[in-house]
Amino acid sequence: MKLESKQQNLKDLNTFKLNSFTDYFFVVRNFEDLKFITSTLGDYKDIFILGGGSNVILPECIESLVIKVNFSGIRMISDFGNDVLIEAYAGEFWHNFVIHCLNMGWYGLENLAFIPGTVGAAPVQNIGAYGIEFSNYCYSIIAWDLLKGEIVEILARECFFAYRNSIFKQKTYKNFIILSVRVILSKIWNPNLEYFKINDYSTRKSLEDSKNINNLIEAIFDIRRSKLPNIKEFGNVGSFFKNPIISEESFLNALHFFPDLVFWEQRKDAYKLSAGWLIDNCGWRGKNYGSVAVYEKNALILLNQGLAKFDDVIGLAALIINDVYNKSGIKLEIEPLVYY
Numbered sequence: 347m348k349l350e351s352k353q354q355n356l357k358d359l360n361t362f363k364l365n366s367f368t369d370y371f372f373v374v375r376n377f378e379d380l381k382f383i384t385s386t387l388g389d390y391k392d393i394f395i396l397g398g399g400s401n402v403i404l405p406e407c408i409e410s411l412v413i414k415v416n417f418s419g420i421r422m423i424s425d426f427g428n429d430v431l432i433e434a435y436a437g438e439f440w441h442n443f444v445i446h447c448l449n450m451g452w453y454g455l456e457n458l459a460f461i462p463g464t465v466g467a468a469p470v471q472n473i474g475a476y477g478i479e480f481s482n483y484c485y486s487i488i489a490w491d492l493l494k495g496e497i498v499e500i501l502a503r504e505c506f507f508a509y510r511n512s513i514f515k516q517k518t519y520k521n522f523i524i525l526s527v528r529v530i531l532s533k534i535w536n537p538n539l540e541y542f543k544i545n546d547y548s549t550r551k552s553l554e555d556s557k558n559i560n561n562l563i564e565a566i567f568d569i570r571r572s573k574l575p576n577i578k579e580f581g582n583v584g585s586f587f588k589n590p591i592i593s594e595e596s597f598l599n600a601l602h603f604f605p606d607l608v609f610w611e612q613r614k615d616a617y618k619l620s621a622g623w624l625i626d627n628c629g630w631r632g633k634n635y636g637s638v639a640v641y642e643k644n645a646l647i648l649l650n651q652g653l654a655k656f657d658d659v660i661g662l663a664a665l666i667i668n669d670v671y672n673k674s675g676i677k678l679e680i681e682p683l684v685y686y
């Protein structure tokens with residue numbers, strides 16, 4: 347059996363809203379579908395796994411077979427007393443998973459509420475927000491090895507999670523379709539409010555009573571709304587650049603150019619800089635290139651003003667990267683996956 351070629355536009359399946367045509371698109375619903383893909387791998391130039399499309403920049407034409415995983419469900423695997431081991435399937439919306447856990451009294455993921463996209467993509471860039479990352483709670487990942495045609499369990503320590511990074515971004519792991527994630531959560535409500543305190547959000551009324559889950563979720567919603575454009579109004583992928591983590595030598599060099607540089611000391615000889623601050627201070631806030639703009643309220647975000655094309659997005663990103671490098675010696679890295 348062969349997949350029938352049928353052209354499809356992925357514009358509504360990526361949050362930057364780029365036109366992107368593919369001839370082969372397949373929704374995986376069960377194990378038979380996984381086996382089918384493995385048995386027909388040779389028919390396609392490549393495979394591309396698409397989740398909610400909120401962290402990808404897609405070209406006008408994709409020659410790969412595009413796969414979407416529709417496995418759904420959330421279940422408790424084990425109850426250890428104070429902790430629980432929970433499994434969520436790849437096709438679930440991440441935010442819905444977070445809220446479901448809170449409703450069940452399984453705590454830990456709350457600061458990651460409202461991150462768009464699917465559960466299956468969360469480990470790929472080790473999503474993070476407000477002082478926590480997916481990796482803080484990950485126990486293991488269940489994936490389908492497309493080449494071997496078998497299910498594998500990859501333990502958290504084998505994922506080499508780092509800031510917006512994991513093995514799933516490496517070429518050798520491109521053949522692993524993430525089917526579900528397993529996380530260890532706590533039955534004790536003990537929210538991590540460090541980020542909010544450091545960044546002066548603790549004075550917000552809704553955070554005064556941190557014991558109230560709804561107040562925290564509301565505060566996160568407000569903070570995100572004030573910094574992020576609505577994807578329904580303007581196509582975007584959230585932060586377009588990673589915050590650079592640099593050595594002391596590069597840090598001192600950058601300080602020479604920008605004495606008031608915003609940074610967070612990570613550990614000895616490692617400094618994290620604010621990419622948004624650098625872009626803003628190099629004069630890019632609000633600038634346009636083709637139909638793509640740097641968001642007025644947050645220079646870390648690129649916006650589709652309606653008719654953006656892949657080349658506009660990459661062109662503007664390249665101009666920003668070069669300019670920031672020339673003015674600070676810091677090389678910015680793009681955060682979303684750019685499909686070439």
Ligand SMILES: Cc1cc2nc3c(=O)[nH]c(=O)nc-3n(C[C@H](O)[C@H](O)[C@H](O)COP(=O)(O)OP(=O)(O)OC[C@H]3O[C@@H](n4cnc5c(N)ncnc54)[C@H](O)[C@@H]3O)c2cc1C
Pocket residue numbers: 361394395396397398399400401402415436461462463464465466467468470471472473474475514522523524525574575577582583584585683
């Ligand atoms: C407004 C906005 C705000 C955001 N805020 C944050 C934030 O606070 N923190 C943060 O970390 N990110 C944030 N993001 C980025 C994005 O939401 C996350 O990276 C999210 O995890 C992407 O999920 P997705 O399902 O849309 O993945 P996609 O964009 O579809 O895919 C992303 C990558 O994961 C791979 N992938 C997807 N599903 C699977 C699977 N089942 N198996 C294997 N590989 C897979 C894809 O091939 C691709 O490489 C934001 C994005 C937007 C638009």
